[in-house]
Amino acid sequence: MPNAPQDAGLTGLYEEHPRTDIVQNLVMRAQKRLQGLPEPELDRLLEDALYQEKRRLSRLRPPPQDDLQALDDLSRALTRGDRQDRIRAAVDMIRPWANEIHGRFSLPSYRFASKVLPPVLTALLSAQTSSLKDVGITPGRRLTVDGDKELLQQLAREATLILTPTHVSNLDSPIIGLALTMMGLPPFQYGAGLNLFSNPVMGWWMSRLGAYTVDRLKQATMYKDLLKDYSVQQLTTHHHSLFFPGGTRSRSGAIETSLKKGLLGTGISAWQENLVTGAKRSEVYIVPCTLSFQLVLEANTLIEDHLEEAGKQRYIISDDEFTQPRRVVQFLKRVLSLDSSIVCRFGQPLDVLGNPVPVDPRERAEAAEHRLGYVTDAEGRVQRDEQRDHVYTDRLADAIVKAYPTLASLMSTHVAAWTAWRLLEKKLPGRDTWGILRSGRYQRHLSRQAMLQALARVMKQIDAGAARGAWHSALPDTADELLDIALDRFARYHRSKALEAKGDEIIVSDPKLCLYYRNRATFAELEV
Amino acid sequence: MRVGILGGGRWGQALARLVIAAGHKPFIAWADIKPPHVLPNSRNPPEVAAACELLLVATSADEVRRAIRLTRPGPRNRVVVAGRGIDPTTGAWLTDVVLQESDCLRVGALAGPSPVDEILSGGLCAGVVASRYDEVRSLLLTALHSSRYRVYESVDLTGVQLSGAMMPVVAALHGLTTSLPGAGIGMEALVLSRGVAETIRLGTALGADSTTFVGLAGMGDLVASQARPGHPHYEAGVALAKGDTTETSPLKLARAVLGLARLFNVEMPLTQGLVRVAEGTAPIDVITELMQRRPSMEYR
Numbered sequence: 001m002p003n004a005p006q007d008a009g010l011t012g013l014y015e016e017h018p019r020t021d022i023v024q025n026l027v028m029r030a031q032k033r034l035q036g037l038p039e040p041e042l043d044r045l046l047e048d049a050l051y052q053e054k055r056r057l058s059r060l061r062p063p064p065q066d067d068l069q070a071l072d073d074l075s076r077a078l079t080r081g082d083r084q085d086r087i088r089a090a091v092d093m094i095r096p097w098a099n100e101i102h103g104r105f106s107l108p109s110y111r112f113a114s115k116v117l118p119p120v121l122t123a124l125l126s127a128q129t130s131s132l133k134d135v136g137i138t139p140g141r142r143l144t145v146d147g148d149k150e151l152l153q154q155l156a157r158e159a160t161l162i163l164t165p166t167h168v169s170n171l172d173s174p175i176i177g178l179a180l181t182m183m184g185l186p187p188f189q190y191g192a193g194l195n196l197f198s199n200p201v202m203g204w205w206m207s208r209l210g211a212y213t214v215d216r217l218k219q220a221t222m223y224k225d226l227l228k229d230y231s232v233q234q235l236t237t238h239h240h241s242l243f244f245p246g247g248t249r250s251r252s253g254a255i256e257t258s259l260k261k262g263l264l265g266t267g268i269s270a271w272q273e274n275l276v277t278g279a280k281r282s283e284v285y286i287v288p289c290t291l292s293f294q295l296v297l298e299a300n301t302l303i304e305d306h307l308e309e310a311g312k313q314r315y316i317i318s319d320d321e322f323t324q325p326r327r328v329v330q331f332l333k334r335v336l337s338l339d340s341s342i343v344c345r346f347g348q349p350l351d352v353l354g355n356p357v358p359v360d361p362r363e364r365a366e367a368a369e370h371r372l373g374y375v376t377d378a379e380g381r382v383q384r385d386e387q388r389d390h391v392y393t394d395r396l397a398d399a400i401v402k403a404y405p406t407l408a409s410l411m412s413t414h415v416a417a418w419t420a421w422r423l424l425e426k427k428l429p430g431r432d433t434w435g436i437l438r439s440g441r442y443q444r445h446l447s448r449q450a451m452l453q454a455l456a457r458v459m460k461q462i463d464a465g466a467a468r469g470a471w472h473s474a475l476p477d478t479a480d481e482l483l484d485i486a487l488d489r490f491a492r493y494h495r496s497k498a499l500e501a502k503g504d505e506i507i508v509s510d511p512k513l514c515l516y517y518r519n520r521a522t523f524a525e526l527e528v
Numbered sequence: 529m530r531v532g533i534l535g536g537g538r539w540g541q542a543l544a545r546l547v548i549a550a551g552h553k554p555f556i557a558w559a560d561i562k563p564p565h566v567l568p569n570s571r572n573p574p575e576v577a578a579a580c581e582l583l584l585v586a587t588s589a590d591e592v593r594r595a596i597r598l599t600r601p602g603p604r605n606r607v608v609v610a611g612r613g614i615d616p617t618t619g620a621w622l623t624d625v626v627l628q629e630s631d632c633l634r635v636g637a638l639a640g641p642s643p644v645d646e647i648l649s650g651g652l653c654a655g656v657v658a659s660r661y662d663e664v665r666s667l668l669l670t671a672l673h674s675s676r677y678r679v680y681e682s683v684d685l686t687g688v689q690l691s692g693a694m695m696p697v698v699a700a701l702h703g704l705t706t707s708l709p710g711a712g713i714g715m716e717a718l719v720l721s722r723g724v725a726e727t728i729r730l731g732t733a734l735g736a737d738s739t740t741f742v743g744l745a746g747m748g749d750l751v752a753s754q755a756r757p758g759h760p761h762y763e764a765g766v767a768l769a770k771g772d773t774t775e776t777s778p779l780k781l782a783r784a785v786l787g788l789a790r791l792f793n794v795e796m797p798l799t800q801g802l803v804r805v806a807e808g809t810a811p812i813d814v815i816t817e818l819m820q821r822r823p824s825m826e827y828r
Contacts, residue, residue, distance in 0.1 A: 353633065373603025374633060378581070387662045388634070394660075395633070 019102060022233065026098040027091055029229040030222070034087045043078070045222055046090055050074055052220040053093075059217070066096065094226055101212050101230050113209050144474075145179045147346025151359055152287065155349055156185050159283035160238050162267050163188055163346075164400055166255055166290045166408075167244040169297050170320075171328075173206065176242060176291070179344040189234065190242035191227070191263070201325060228266050235270035235284055236277075245400060249298070251306035253519035255290070255404050258397075265393040268352040272375055272389075275382050283368055285357050288347040288400045292409040292474065294489050295341070296516075297331045300496075303516035307437070331493055341489075343409040343474055353392050354399030405523040409474040410462055413498070415526075416486030417517035419454045420446060420499055420508050422528040437511050444508040448483075451506045454528040455479035461526050471524055530555055531671045532580030534573065534595045536563035540586035542647040543610060543672070550674040555580055557599055573599035582667045584638070585609040585626070588777065589693075592622050593629055601632040606664045608657060610638040613692030616780030619787045621689050636664040637685055638672075639692040639745035641752030647677070653752075654678040656744045658688035680744060687740030690731050693781050694799075695749040696761040698723030700778035701802050703757075703765025708811055719798065720755060725827065726796045730785070733792040765802075773806045797821065 034042060053071050057063040070093040077089035155161060165176055173190055180188060192211035214227060235241060243263045246256035267284045274282035296302070301320040349357040351371060358364045374392070377383050423446050424436055431439065456479040466473040476482050483506070490498045490513075498513035499506055508514045529552045533540045536558030544554035544567045556569035557576035563569050570576055577583060577599045587595045589612040601607050607630070609622040620628070623635040636659030647653055657668040657679055665681045673679040682688055698720060705711055705719045724746060728738045740746060756762060764776035782799050789796045801814040 370603060370631065373631075376604070378604065385663055391660045392633070 022102050023095065023098045025233055026102075026226060026229050027095055029233070030094045030098075030226060031087065031091050033225065033229075034090055039083070042083070042086065046074060046078055046086055049090065049093065049220040049222045050078065052218070052223075056217050056219070070096070090222065094222065097218070097223055097226055098230070100215065101227065109205075109209070113205065142341050143175065143178065143182075144343045145182045145345075146343065146472075147183060147289075148348070148359070149183050151349070152346060153184055154361075155285050155357065156240060159281055159285050160235050160270070161185075161188070161240040161349070162235070162264075162284065162286045163240070163242040164245045164259075164264070164286055164288050165242070165344075166404055167246050167249050168253070168291060168293060168302075169249060171297055171331075172244070172249075172291055173211070173242070175342060175344065176289070177209070179346075183346065186240060188240040188242040190244075224262060228262060228269075231263055231266035232270045232273060235266060236273050236279065238281060245397065249302060251302050253296070253299070253303065253306075253516040254522050255408055255520065257401055257523075259400060261390065261393045261397055264397060264400075265389060267396070268375075268389045268392055271352050272382050272384060275372070275375070284352055285349040286352065286396060286400065287349050288403040288407060290343075290345050290347075290404055290407040290409075292343040292345075292411055292520075293341065294411050294413050295331075295493050297328065297493075299513060299516050300494060303512045306516075307512065343411075343472070345407040345409065345472065347403045347407045350396060350399050350403075352396060354396035405471050406469060407472070408520075408523070409472040410521055410524065411474045412476065412482045412485040413489050413517045414520040415455065415458060415462065415475060416483055416490075417498055417514045418521040418524075418526060419451065419458050419528055420506060421514055421518040422526075423450060423454055424508060424511075426528070433515065437515070439511070441507065441509070444511065445502075446506045446508070448501065448504050448506050452479045452483060455482055458526045458528055462524065465524060529553070529582070529667075529671060530580045532557060532576040532583040532599075533586050534576070534583060534599055535586035535591070536561040536569060537586065538644045538648070539610070539642065541567060542642070542644045543584050543586050545648060546672050546674065546677045549676045550670070550672050552671055557595075559595070559598060577601045577605055581606060582671055583607045584668075584671075585611060585622070587611065589614060589622060590616050590780070593617075593625050596626050596629040599630075601626070601630045603631050603633070605630075605632045606634040606636070606661070606667055607632050608636040608638050608659070608664065608668050609689075610642075610655075611692065612696060612777070612781060613637065613639070613689035613694075614781060614784045614788075616777070616784045619784040621686070623685060623689065634661045634664050635659065636661065636668060637689045637692065638668065639688045639749065641744065641748050643752060650676070652676055654680065654744055654748070656680045656682050656688060656740075656748075658682040658685045658740075658745075660685060682737075682740060682743075682745075684737045684740045686734050687731050687736030687738075688745045690727065690734065690736060690785075691741055691743075691745035691749065693785055694723075694727040694730075695746065696764075696778040697782045697785065697799055697802060698727070698750055699755045699759060699761035700765035700768065700776070700782075701798055702755045703762035703767075704769045704802065704805065704811060705765075705815065707766045707769035708815065720750065723798050724750070726794075726798055728827070730789050730792065730794045730796060733794045734788070768802070768805050769811050773808070775806075779803070779806050 037045065050071065053067070057067055057071065074089040074093055077085040081089065163176070165172060173192065187210050189210040189212060191214040192206050194213060194215045212230065231241065245259035245264050247260040250256060267286060271282060271284040298320045351357055351367070353371065353374060358367050372380070375382055424444060427446070428436060428439055428443060459475060459479060459482065462473050462475060465471050476485060487499060487501055491500065494513060496510040496513065498508070498510050498517055500509050531547045531552050531554050533543050533554055533556045536556050540556055541563050544556055544563070547554040554567060555576050556563045556567055557573035558569055558571060559573070581604065583599065583601055583605055585592055585595055585607060592609060592611055592615060607626045609626060611622050613622055614620070615622055615625050623637055626632055626635050636657055638655050638657050640655035641653055643651065643653060654677060657665050659665050660683060669679045669681065701719050701723055702716060705715050724741055727746065728741045731741055732738050761778050764778045767774065779802065782802050786796060786799055786803060797818055801818055804814050805811050
């Protein structure tokens with residue numbers, strides 16, 4: 001959710017560049033790339049587009065006539081046309097895609113939302129405040145935001161930022177929007193899957209508040225290239241952007257350990273393009289960020305999807321809790337009425353090669369000068385090399401993945417689930433994850449005493465880890481309190497409970513949910 | 529193209545000859561050993577880094593860190609380590625040593641048979657360059673590939689470096705076992721093939737490609753230059769058999785590799801055996817124990 005513009009010149013979200021210009025720019029980029037391809041590669045790319053689009057349209061009832069026409073034209077050009085005909089047909093296919101990607105931003109809606117939505121969300125997410133000014137960045141509220149505010153504000157003024165958060169829920173984007181507001185940062189734009197627009201209320205707003213459209217059903221390489229072009233185009237015109245580099249919501253609940261490099265790699269492309277054009281603010285910095293939730297809206301669906309073999313293929317979930325407005329409201333009401341239920345933490349900014357960005361302005365300027373050597377020749381000319389940039393982006397991805405655990409907050413629900421799961425593993429030796437999931441409810445009883453003792457041991461390790469900066473702890477002081485909080489949270493929203501208390505026993509009632517929340521703590525390698 | 533070579537020793541000189549054979553100009557940076565005056569050189573390593581895009585590190589493995597500190601390669605340099613893969617002191621890959629000690633990111637490793645005398649006297653040879661960067665491999669190929677020296681490319685940086693580190697160990701094991709009374713060709717075959725087998729075991733655990741170890745960096749290096757009398761690595765094994773426990777290069781590498789193997793829980797009985805002999809166990813006892821190990825699948 002973007003806030004009011006601090007400097008309208010900072011972002012093209014305000015349509016500094018007319019929509020037609022942007023679409024035309026994208027088309028020209030695509031055309032240039034297609035023209036630079038050798039014959040066999042061009043044919044492979046177009047054949048791939050033909051195949052993928054045929055597949056996509058065969059699943060739509062009824063398929064859009066314009067898309068069918070574009071497909072026919074491409075097919076004809078491929079069989080009977082010359083090189084120029086094929087490129088023309090491909091460009092004709094790309095143009096509506098470009099329109100769709102950039103097609104929904106509305107300046108009046110944006111202006112309205114900039115005024116109205118932050119206080120509404122703030123009131124919803126904060127304890128007693130109703131005014132944005134009162135929120136502050138202090139712990140103990142429903143949304144806790146942490147990070148080097150001054151540095152990030154400064155970098156947002158002198159460079160283009162890419163925010164790369166972990167991703168667990170479709171609520172991440174609006175919450176990050178609010179967090180950005182609380183940090184006093186300008187708006188960031190982000191790609192939202194077409195499926196997200198199936199929730200009519202959220203979809204309407206998202207589309208008008210800086211979300212650009214990504215149709216994940218479009219699997220053609222040509223479409224993915226267009227998305228990257230769009231990102232480069234937007235970054236070079238100083239739009240701060242938000243990518244979820246995990247690609248999709250973490251199905252298992254665990255923090256991402258590997259990232260998709262496609263969009264991430266557009267950072268280095270944009271930086272080099274800025275260097276070539278001599279842009280004034282050429283630097284592009286990446287800000288890792290984590291979101292930690294006590295409870296996750298779509299936990300049930302996500303863990304089911306993770307566990308189902310078919311889940312591997314089910315990239316787009318179009319029927320989860322997010323698509324049911326009643327469930328979203330229920331979640332907001334029951335979960336967000338709690339203090340510190342969400343922590344959003346911004347990490348140390350990185351450059352496009354994965355190096356930390358110095359805080360000191362002079363050192364930062366020196367680092368920027370020094371960085372040129374990685375992409376320029378002895379005469380200082382930028383040398384484009386896609387393969388080299390892939391390796392640089394891998395390096396950046398490694399740095400982001402390393403930063404995530406250090407930014408994450410371990411919460412009561414994660415730690416209680418982790419501990420209960422480990423105790424179950426000990427109680428049911430020789431059983432793997434599936435064996436535990438299949439165990440009978442009577443086998444999943446744990447003594448409350450044993451649970452508390454194990455929690456106390458785990459909490460010590462968490463405190464030690466937090467002290468050495470390996471992660472953050474959002475835990476109460478005692479194991480008793482932690483267990484009570486976790487049991488309370490698990491009883492609040494989900495239809496079944498991950499853990500529940502019965503007399504002197506703790507029962508892992510829903511082992512799948514327990515596994516989901518337990519997975520969030522996997523990175524810490526705690527021992528009970 | 530001007531190619532920087534760090535190290536004025538015989539390997540550095542051999543690489544300089546290969547650079548000349550490929551039609552380019554070598555520029556040797558040296559600190560202790562001055563190369564012959566016919567080869568352009570400088571005692572100011574940063575001057576070489578500034579003058580040459582590509583730098584070849586031709587020092588011994590335990591000198592790489594010092595060479596990089598002295599040379600201070602920058603972001604524009606590409607550094608290829610033509611050495612024994614692992615820093616024996618820290619157990620780090622030599623390309624990681626370059627990354628740790630400089631601002632250079634684009635690194636690679638050159639390995640394979642390195643019969644220095646043959647190369648210096650105009651003999652034919654080949655090597656393999658590994659790097660994740662196409663441009664590093666391409667530059668190295670331009671710098672060295674000629675009718676005298678063929679350069680093959682690989683993306684298996686781990687495999688090439690591990691081969692470089694392990695072949696001296698296998699060569700020393702060869703020297704050790706063939707010096708024992710009663711050892712024959714069967715023993716030689718056993719040690720060489722099982723030495724390579726345990727290298728492959730560790731390599732695959734580290735994510736390397738097993739075929740790398742039967743290529744130039746592995747078998748090629750072993751066959752062409754190391755596993756034969758007279759070679760220092762082979763002779764290190766012979767000396768061990770005679771009770772001389774001097775800390776030679778293969779021994780240092782064996783210890784470093786064992787550190788890695790422990791981390792990844794990989795068994796390396798032969799390498800372990802070499803270290804045990806150096807620590808005082810009688811070679812014959814080590815061999816007897818190795819022969820009495822329980823039977824197992826050849827590759828697992």
